[in-house]
Amino acid sequence: MPYLLVAGLVGACSDDGTSNGTETSSAGADLYAQTCASCHGDDLRGTDQGPSHLSQVYAPDHHPDATFRMAIRQGTPAHHWDFGDMPPIEGLNDDEVELLIAYIREQQEIHGFEPYPPP
Numbered sequence: 773m774p775y776l777l778v779a780g781l782v783g784a785c786s787d788d789g790t791s792n793g794t795e796t797s798s799a800g801a802d803l804y805a806q807t808c809a810s811c812h813g814d815d816l817r818g819t820d821q822g823p824s825h826l827s828q829v830y831a832p833d834h835h836p837d838a839t840f841r842m843a844i845r846q847g848t849p850a851h852h853w854d855f856g857d858m859p860p861i862e863g864l865n866d867d868e869v870e871l872l873i874a875y876i877r878e879q880q881e882i883h884g885f886e887p888y889p890p891p
């Protein structure tokens with residue numbers, strides 16, 4: 773399981789608030805590619821299976837981190853889009869969930885948001 777490899781890295785960069793996030797980001801990027809990209813896209817911009825995480829609707833003021841944790845753990849019924857339901861994503865520990873959320877938030881900051889609803 774590739775997750776074990778990633779879990780090993782996490783302890784090495786515990787967040788003291790001064791880190792620049794580079795290690796976190798690459799571990800998060802790997803996890804994202806393995807567990808989310810098939811539906812949400814390698815570039816976070818979505819596929820025909822799932823929406824873009826760079827949509828304005830996923831900004832922290834619309835979907836705070838708690839919503840992301842819930843979606844990963846429990847899945848979410850289709851309610852914003854027509855892609856169908858998101859299933860629960862199995863096999864991630866708490867650290868990996870936090871890495872994924874940090875990665876998505878970082879990418880949102882870097883790339884900015886797409887309008888919602890899409891034009």
Ligand code: HEC
Nearest residue numbers: 807808811822840843848850851852853855856857858861
């Ligand atoms: C099998 C496809 C699939 C996979 C894999 C998947 N998602 Fe989703 N996800 C969806 C779909 C479809 C929606 C849109 C539901 C809707 O209509 O609002 C969604 C919505 C979400 C939402 C919004 C939840 C809400 O409350 O509105 C979050 C957050 C999310 N996904 C995060 C993730 C993360 C993080 C991963 C990887 C760990 C992931 N997803 C993997 C299909 C997927």
